[in-house]
Amino acid sequence: MNNATTVRGFVTFLWVAFMNAFVDLGHKIVVQNTLFKTLSDHQQVLMTAIVNALILLPFVLLFTPSGYLSDRYAKTKVMKISALCAVFITLMITFCYYQGWFYASFALTFILAVQSALYSPAKYGYIRELVGAEKLSNGNAWVQAVSMIAILAGSAVFSALFELKLSPETPLQPGAILQDIAPLGWLLVIGSLIECLLAFRLPGKDHLRGHTPQDGARHQIQEPAFIWKDYILGKTLGRNLTLLFQEKAIWQSVIGLTLFLSISQVMIAAFPAYAKSHLAMDNTFIIQSIIAMAIVGMMLGSSFASKHSVNHINLALIPSGALIICAGLFLLPQVTSSVLLGGIFLTIGIGGSFMLVPLNALIQFHAKEDQIGKILAGNNFIQNVGMLLCLAVTVAFTTQELDVSYILWGLFGLGALVALAAIILLPEVLVRSVMTKLLGHKYRLQVLGFNNLPEAGQGTLLLGNHISWLDWAIVQMASPRRVHFVMDQTIYQRWYLKWLFDLFQVVPIAPGKSREALNKKISRTHTFKGWIYLWRVSLFWR
Structure with a gap:
């Protein structure tokens, strides 16, 4: 079976992810709805931005420690301790609800986010340990879908209960509202308790297939001690961020995720x-x-991505997702119907999943095992810095009391730039998307041996049997790395095709001049474009 849910412990892991997202979202909904009831529109945007900032800041401030913990200790251990901490945090939140301490519960949003920040790299790193490379994209799709279902459930349940518990006679004061809906806090506590119990049932790495106890011991010894002085001075931050930019596929994926989430x-x-x-x-x-x-859309999009990413990472979804998001953002400020607005959010969610699933899988695929925690934490860092900057712009905008619709139009402009960048920077991915659509009507892609593909940075020569004129397209669709093709020079020099071949960095060769062509390619890409050497990327020899 190619489905990640057949892997031992994966369903339990999905429930842990569900409860974590459900609890986090539940408290945020309570705070946001309280602000909605008590503030004007501009004040509400400002305070909502501050709430979101409190959630994002721990991912920025704790980028280095969270990555260190994920790489230094067993990921299941990190998740267990984080889940246990969530129980105590939700108990404190519930106490604040009953006391009517709005600003204390407001501040506890930050503490709950600290728990999530320390938990996140371990969670996403554990996916690769649990399901392996072949099911990585499928596993990410499941986690994405379940997280979206949890957010959807949390949003619906806590919003409905908030309106149900809030009495019409309750003064529109934050403290009074909290006391009115205080029993919702126990739902947070129950959710965190379930998460904690399930986390303690997750299989450790020593119990996963293909792993020996010596592997874990060796990995743990290699991780150096955490140096607080370097952390405070920012030296560790700098070293860890450089890991993101050592591999082009990783930093491009991080930027793509950051833009969508912002x-x-x-x-x-x-x-x-x-x-x-x-x-x-x-x-x-x-x-x-x-x-x-939008959450429903992300759930549907994740399901679609999972179905079309069996045993490989479907990069063709990325430009499609960017274009879908752009179209949704264009329509958003022009529609007044609640039903149509729901449809637009649904569409944006689908497009978002088309980007999130393959981009997250790419990061995990290209990251080295002993660095995956730091890389995933760095991913969180960049994403949250980007989101904080966008929220800061939003706050600055609202302080001028300008029309809120301008913000939505600004998002469309940013979405259009993202879609354009996806097409310009990743032309081969756009071709994959087109070829997938064309070939998908007649052929079904099945990828075998995906786990045999080496990590990025290792030279690979792919030798196709060339049994048809479609093999070049099939290889492109299946590979998670950029493929550079070698072509006979007589075909390459045809004027009506040369521009296209240059766009995809085709290497032309002729009898007796193959080495010269390769050396020329290496020189050009290294000197003028700043690309990695040809021997460090994949080749498909026709």
Whole structure:
């Protein structure tokens, strides 16, 4: 079976991820809905941005320690301790609800985010340990889908119960509202308890197939001690960030994820105020339900990505997702119907999953095993810095009391740039997308031996049997790395095709001049383009 759910312990892991996202989102919904009931539209955008900033800051500040913990200790151990901490944090949050201490519960949003920041690299690194390279994309799709279901469930459950528990006679003061809906805190506690119990049932690395106890011991010894002085001075941060930029596929994936998540953060922060001021919506359940349609879309998109990424990483989804997001952002400020708005959020969610699933899988595939924790933590760092910057721009915008719809149009402009960059910087991925569509009507791609592909940075020569004129397309569709093709010079020099071959960095060769052609290619790419040497990328010899 190629489905990651057949792997021992993976379903339990999915439930852990579900409960973690459900609890985190639940408290955030309570805080945001309280702000919605008590503040004006501009104040609401400002405070919602601050709430989001409290959630994002720990991922920035704890980038280095979280990566170190994930690489130094067993990932299951990190998840177990984090889940146990969540139980105590939710108990404190519940106490604040009953006491009506809004700003204390507001501050505990940051503490809950600290727990998530320390937990995140271990969670995503554990996927690779658990399911292996062949099922990596499928595993990411499942985690993405389950997380989205959890966010959807949390949004719906906590918004509905918030409106149900809130009495019409309750004064519109944050403390009074919290005391009215305080029993919701016990739902947070129960969720964190379930997460903790399930986390302690996750199989450790020593119990995974193909792993020996000596592997874990050797890996643990190699990780140096954490130096707090270097961390405080930023030296460790600099060293860890360099890991992201050693491999082109990793840093490009990180940038792509950062841009999409930044757009999402601003959209979620701005839309409630936009709905209140432009669409006369004052019911938090309706507004949260519209936003939740994006989660439904991400769930559907993740399911589609999983189905079309069996035993490989489907890079063709990336440009498709960017274009879908761009189209949704264009329509968002022009629609007034709640139903249509829900459809737009659904569409944006689908496009988002088309980007998130392959990009996350690419990062995990290209990261070395002893560095994956730091790389995933660095991924979190860059993403959250980007989201914080976008939220800062949003806050600056709202302080000028300008029309909130301008923010939505600004998001469309950013989305258009992302789509354009995906096409220009990754032309071969666009071709994969087109070829997948064309060939998908007649052929079904099945990838075998994906785990035999080496990590990036290792020279690889792919020798096709060349039994048809479609082999070049099939190899492109299946490979997670960029493939450079070697071609007979007489074909390469045809004027109506040469521009296309140059775009994809084809290497022309002729009898007796193969070495000269390769040396010329190496010289050009290294000197003028800053690309890696040809011998460090994949070749397909026709």
